[in-house]
Amino acid sequence: MKRFLGWILSVGMSGIPGLSTAQSHPRLLRFDNPTQQLDTVREVDGAIRLRYEFTNIADKPVVLLDVHTQCGCLQPVFDRKAVAPGARGVIEAVFDPANRLGDFSFGLTAISTNGDYKKFNTLIAKGHVISRIPEHEIFHPYVLSGVFRANVESVGMRRFRSWEWFRTREIRLYNTTGSTLHPVYDSGSGYLRMEGPDVIQPHSEAVVTFGLITCFMDPGPFVIRSSVRTGDTVTAIEVKGFVD
Numbered sequence: 001m002k003r004f005l006g007w008i009l010s011v012g013m014s015g016i017p018g019l020s021t022a023q024s025h026p027r028l029l030r031f032d033n034p035t036q037q038l039d040t041v042r043e044v045d046g047a048i049r050l051r052y053e054f055t056n057i058a059d060k061p062v063v064l065l066d067v068h069t070q071c072g073c074l075q076p077v078f079d080r081k082a083v084a085p086g087a088r089g090v091i092e093a094v095f096d097p098a099n100r101l102g103d104f105s106f107g108l109t110a111i112s113t114n115g116d117y118k119k120f121n122t123l124i125a126k127g128h129v130i131s132r133i134p135e136h137e138i139f140h141p142y143v144l145s146g147v148f149r150a151n152v153e154s155v156g157m158r159r160f161r162s163w164e165w166f167r168t169r170e171i172r173l174y175n176t177t178g179s180t181l182h183p184v185y186d187s188g189s190g191y192l193r194m195e196g197p198d199v200i201q202p203h204s205e206a207v208v209t210f211g212l213i214t215c216f217m218d219p220g221p222f223v224i225r226s227s228v229r230t231g232d233t234v235t236a237i238e239v240k241g242f243v244d
Contacts, residue, residue, distance in 0.1 A: 028062045028119045029054045038127030043097045052091040056083045060114040071106040101131040140174040145235040149174040157241030165215040175200045181230045188226040
């Protein structure tokens with residue numbers, strides 16, 4: 001009985017106009033190059049205009065209803081005039097690389113109709129942005145000394161609860177010089193362990209790890225002044241937190 005009712009419902013609903021799926025309809029537009037590869041884009045060069053050219057492959061005129069974008073940095077420009085069967089059209093998109101860095105991949109969704117049904121086309125813009133600010137300054141914004149920049153201004157251990165007694169944190173140091181450095185680490189406290197590489201190459205990053213044991217520390221806020229010595233330069237790194 002259940003099978004019979006299911007068959008009756010499926011047959012009945014298939015005859016209702018407008019319930020057929022979009023997948024059952026043929027495509028309306030064919031894009032020549034739906035994925036635009038921009039390769040390397042320099043932020044200082046400003047906005048770039050992309051062109052997504054298409055052909056109406058339907059048997060009726062097609063209208064672009066709208067073009068949605070995943071990112072405000074990619075703004076579509078298009079015409080809502082009907083495109084005749086076999087005729088050509090274009091969607092343009094203006095990509096603004098301002099305040100962007102590294103690889104990107106953003107999408108546009110073009111919605112079109114022939115008057116009977118709608119179709120969706122996905123368009124992609126890919127590339128790599130070179131920022132106007134050097135990458136090492138973006139990822140290491142804090143100047144700790146004439147030798148090192150870092151990703152943080154100080155190492156935050158935050159609050160230790162009564163049941164906690166050990167925690168590790170990292171700082172990423174960037175060697176701003178053209179020289180190979182041989183650092184000497186000083187944790188500044190017997191409660192603090194400090195580890196890092198023996199050699200830091202020119203214009204490269206080094207990860208320094210701090211491990212703090214608090215079981216014998218006095219409760220309250222603390223600031224431990226550790227350091228990294230490279231030749232005549234001493235770079236101070238503060239380790240901060242609170243022990244309950």
